Amino acid sequence: MDFARSSHPGVQAQLDRLGLLSVPDGRFGLETITTLLDRLGNPHRQLPPTFHVAGTNGKGSVCAFLRAMLEADGKRVHVTTSPHLVRYNERILLAGRLIEDEPLAALLEEVLDASEELAPSFFEVTIAAAFLAFSRTPADACVVEVGLGGRFDATNVLQSDVLAACGIAALGIDHERFLLAPEDGVPKDPMARIAFEKAGIAKKGIPLVTGFQQAGPALEIERAILRSEATLKMRGREWHASMDDAGLHYADFGGALDLPQPSMPGGHQIDNAALAVAMLRHQEALSVSPEAMAQGLRAAHWPARMQRLKPGPLTGDRAVWLDGGHNPSAGATIAAFFEGPVHLVLGMLDNKDPQALIAPLGDRIRSLTVVPVPGHDSHPVEAFGPDAKAVDTIEEALLGIPADDYPILIAGSLYLAGEVLRLNDGIPN
Structure with a gap:
């Protein structure tokens, strides 16, 4: 809803x-x-x-x-x-x-x-x-x-x-x-x-x-x-x-x-x-x-649109980016922003194209973790290909990402983005 x-x-x-x-x-x-x-x-x-x-x-x-x-x-x-x-x-x-x-x-x-x-x-x-x-x-x-x-x-x-x-x-x-x-x-x-x-x-x-x-x-x-x-x-x-x-x-x-x-x-x-x-x-x-x-x-600022999250309860001190993009045009924009490898945490409503973000990023995806979108029907992990891993929560997704220097991108839904902001004490005001 x-x-x-x-x-x-x-x-x-x-x-x-x-x-x-x-x-x-x-x-x-x-x-x-x-x-x-x-x-x-x-x-x-x-x-x-x-x-x-x-x-x-x-x-x-x-x-x-x-x-x-x-x-x-x-x-x-x-x-x-x-x-x-x-x-x-x-x-x-x-x-x-x-x-x-x-x-x-x-x-x-x-x-x-x-x-x-x-x-x-x-x-x-x-x-x-x-x-x-x-x-x-x-x-x-x-x-x-x-x-x-x-x-x-x-x-x-x-x-x-x-x-x-x-x-x-x-x-x-x-x-x-x-x-x-x-x-x-x-x-x-x-x-x-x-x-x-x-x-x-x-x-x-x-x-x-x-x-x-x-x-x-x-x-x-x-x-x-x-x-x-x-x-x-x-x-x-x-x-x-x-x-x-x-x-x-x-x-x-x-x-x-x-x-x-x-x-x-x-x-x-x-x-x-x-x-x-x-x-x-x-x-x-x-x-x-x-x-x-x-x-x-x-x-000017606009939350969840290529937003670098501040250190918080969810992200710790890692470089975590948040974007609510979910269509091919947004995927192309995201791909243009990240020059190198990225850990992708993805949650998408089941009426969206599951390849919209994956295809533009191509082989730059270091790891792909799929999470449900809270309160909404979302794509299962199978929709994202054989390399995708499913977890139950965004907290679990971040804990499972290797501790390297590559940035983390959470994307695929503004509803997911809102949950991330809430958990990281970043409620828009």
Whole structure:
């Protein structure tokens, strides 16, 4: 299930109600979330300037960079992202702070009571709660991460009256059951279809900023722009970015910026940081100084995305990295990050490709240990090949890794990553 336990009885009572929700097979569309929000007074129409971010990989990191740069400029920022890693509260950040338990319990109760007979999904209730909280707490900006896809995602109720800019991060194949479901009038090529779904967030008169340059998906984005009457700001055309030892070099119609290297490790984070800069540069709802952008790039963090874990009860003093990546695009990114051998501890949901991370790393895998994903159906050890070894817990996995100088990578699921953070006293705050 997609919810955490809470030590607060009021929050737990509402999480129990959330846990009973599910999406009826085959239901797609925005009718349920629209009706629910209408019952709540349409809080999504009462938000400060909002940045809406989609993408297969990297969208959460783009949101983290946007938040950090806006806050560095002195702005109060609401944020909603998913999934949470340890506490449900992580999904709703109010003016820079996680929502507290008492107001969260009351908020969820209000939304769930209003949703009677609608049969909403877990995510629809969560987004309604986030928008309701945002509408009641003063702030200067909102940052909203798409949950799945874009066109039919619950966050896509956002319209031009509140949007400052929309962005699309890296594209790849994931959630095939939903995003590649047969439908008339949609692209047949898988990557073009993914682009079509993500581009569904485009809105009339609002800049849609893209951070990728693949020809096929880019063409589908162009078509979406024509349908929506948004304004397209494409990397390689309206804006450019590159990285060297001196830092991130960005340029667009307004001139050039020389910015520091992003704090989050990995070459892919350069692309995510550049997209966040481009989204701020191509909107007119609020101003953010170049100095704040630079400070935000240095300050941004995003747990369980190529995160070097601090010494703790679980890891000891070993070099342990944590990443929630679970699809082939994430596998390629991880493989590009690690230059040499690595001990891989892997737990993956049974609806994911078990080779997504193993194949890109190839013969650099020094050892492969498979663990279950707590609370979820996950692949058995046989799915990962003859060299994989199964253990029951993440603690057992780490104890069984040889004491050498090779780094350890724990990956394959954000749910597993949340358990690792909890056990290592690294709960996000």
